Amino acid sequence: MEHFRVVIIGGGPIGIACALEAKQKGLSYVILEKGPIVNSLFNYPINMQFFSSSEKLEIDGIPFISKEAKPKRNEALEYYRRIVTSNNLNIRLFEKVEKVEASGSGFTVRSSKQEYSADKVIVATGFYDLPNTLDVPGEDLPKVSHYYKDPHFYASQKLAVIGASNSAIDAALECWRKGAEVSLIIRGAEVGQRVKYWVRPDIINRIEEGSIKAYYRSTVKEIKESEIIINTPEGEVTLENDFVLALTGYKPNFEFLESMGIELSDDEKRLPRYNPETMETNVPGIYLAGVICGGMETHKWFIENSRVHAQMIVDDILRKKAVASEH
Structure with a gap:
């Protein structure tokens, strides 16, 4: 020894x-x-x-x-x-x-x-x-990942990004720029205040112009093979979905x-x-x-x-x- x-x-x-x-x-x-x-x-x-x-x-x-x-x-x-x-x-x-x-x-x-x-x-x-898990049905599906690597993988795909921190916001922007259809699911009322100061205005502008759809005060209820179901202030919403990036820390x-x-x-x-x-x-x-x-x-x-x-x-x-x- x-x-x-x-x-x-x-x-x-x-x-x-x-x-x-x-x-x-x-x-x-x-x-x-x-x-x-x-x-x-x-x-x-x-x-x-x-x-x-x-x-x-x-x-x-x-x-x-x-x-x-x-x-x-x-x-x-x-x-x-x-x-x-x-x-x-x-x-x-x-x-x-x-x-x-x-x-x-x-x-x-x-x-x-x-x-x-x-x-x-x-x-x-x-x-x-x-990773901090969502603890919802379907989280163990192959289409769900808690780690993000390369935006090319999500090109031309319907992608749900869960989270409001730097990792989630970076992923949402990069994947959108590579041609993904991005939905951003945020538990709080806004994009996280700790997001890098040169990135935060970018994501807010993309949301405001409608390029990226953000669901605030929302949580995931269930993930299915071709859908993701979320709870929003307006009620339950079902989105067509190919991949999920659960970047919740x-x-x-x-x-x-x-x-x-x-x-x-x-x-x-x-x-x-x-x-x-x-x-x-x-x-x-x-x-x-x-x-x-x-x-x-x-x-x-x-x-x-x-x-x-x-x-x-x-x-x-x-x-x-x-x-x-x-x-």
């Missing part, structure tokens, strides 16, 4: 930042990532453009040069991949962590491929793994956190318990980094404001090591 001072779960930007910090401070480490490098970013839509500027996505002071002020998905993939390869980071890809349990003074980490022992564990798994794997003994708040936010000064959870030796810290408040933490977690965590690990050596 291989032993590391630190096992980092998740190979996204913040997991990479943690690895860089550990390497620079002389701690043995390994990143375990269930997919490719920055798996969550890889699964973003092909044409996705970040809200943040490139310098705010930088980690460890490594410059991120992009063609525009706000980089796109392919540029981010290149940036983080080059950081991993040029720094020869110890990352194991397509290796999903299945269980973490206390073992002696440290932990045993079991993955889909092998077991590791670790003194400390950093959880940087993000929240993109589990995502959530962390709370079951995985709880399996490690990490406590979550009892309210709908499901906030994990950790020390904001060190990022250590209620389980000594297990730390959280990145967006996972926000529970269901997935808009709270981003790459730009959670980059600091890496240094906070490694500094605390080294501080505890120094204290232990004195005794």
Whole structure:
């Protein structure tokens, strides 16, 4: 069984930042990532453009040069991949962590491929793994997806997009521009206020001119092979439909956190318990980094404001090591 001072779960930007910090401070480490490098970013839509500027996505002071002020998905993939390869980071890809349990003074980490022992564990798994489901009949049909990739797939199709956030609005606009007949189903009274400021006027104009049909204060009742039934303020409406993009957000794997003994708040936010000064959870030796810290408040933490977690965590690990050596 291989032993590391630190096992980092998740190979996204913040997991990479943690690895860089550990390497620079002389701690043995390994990143375990269930997919490719920055798996969550890889699964973003092909044409996705970040809200943040490139310098705010930088980690460890490594410059991120992009063609525009706000980089796109392919540029981010290149940036983080080059950081991993040029720094020869110890990352194991397509290796999903299945269980973490206390073992002696440290932990045993079991993955889909092998077991590791670790003194400390950093959880940087993000929240993109589990979609918020609609829980309606027909949601399991092949025509329904909770992830959006490429607008070309929906050309000349009747497409229902469910949601009012950036992912839903981007998908609605891109697919409409590729020739899809788009219906936008929004639970609230308007397009989300957090939609990118240069995109929000675009979707509102498309709705007002009738290019995209929006149903506000509406929810899905049922999805059928060739129809989707929605509840609207005017009553039940049945739409002809070929595909459904249910882009209603995502959530962390709370079951995985709880399996490690990490406590979550009892309210709908499901906030994990950790020390904001060190990022250590209620389980000594297990730390959280990145967006996972926000529970269901997935808009709270981003790459730009959670980059600091890496240094906070490694500094605390080294501080505890120094204290232990004195005794």
